[in-house]
Amino acid sequence: MQLTDQELIHAIRLGNEPAFEAVFRQHYASLCQYARTFLHDWDDAEEAVQAVFLAIWEKRDSLEITVSLKSYLYRSVHNRCLNRIRHLSVQAEHREQAVYEVELYQSSSEAPMQSLIADELSDRLKVAIQRLPEQCRLIFSMSRFEEMKYQEIADQLGLSIKTVENQIGKALRILRTELADYLPILLTMLFLN
Structure with a gap:
């Protein structure tokens, strides 16, 4: 039956x-x-x-x-x-940023000024991440530095996947704002190489 x-x-x-x-x-x-x-x-x-x-x-x-x-x-x-497609696009964006940072670092070894700017940017990034709200910082770090999937983070922290997505978006918005003054310098460095 x-x-x-x-x-x-x-x-x-x-x-x-x-x-x-x-x-x-x-x-x-x-x-x-x-x-x-x-x-x-x-x-x-x-x-x-x-x-x-x-x-x-x-x-x-x-x-x-x-x-x-x-x-x-x-x-x-x-x-x-x-959700998986969104997660993959964020990962791709992160990978592109990492490649860009490696290229920036490699080119900075040729020019002391670029090395100084890259070091300063790295320091500013660390400070900006520390300024994130606690839960936002934790979720961002788990995603970016521990390379955990959104679902894994949600399961580990007992949150919904939507909350994880929102916190990652919030972290990226805050970091973009915090580091906005470095964009013209980075663009200049790119075009000078």
Whole structure:
């Protein structure tokens, strides 16, 4: 006998592993295909789908689904993929910044003035990071220096992924403002090389 969506949801809410496994087996492959249309990487797509199912199981006690189970799963995977895309773009931006800093450092070894400016910028960056609000600084450091994923940070600190994203955005805005007076100098240095 086939259970309805509401019966399956109720069974999962009660911790019924066979019901959860049945939903997993029924939807996993198609959800991975769907996630892959966003992420273009099979491993990332599988990770996103697995994270959705893990979140459902971990929060099964408070599971409230008002739409069809299939719609809920697809919407959850969609949101997870968008979060992953945002995270990857921030990582790429960070990587570009790191490459830029390495290039700046390498070129600074040729010119003492550039080395002095790079050192000063590094010091200002450290001071600016220390001025961030405590939670903002902690989340930013975990993301940038420990290279943790947003979900990992959220899980470790007991926060929502949205809070982590907001705190990272806040940190980047503050740092941009704090270091804004260095932008003209950095641009000048780039064009002089």
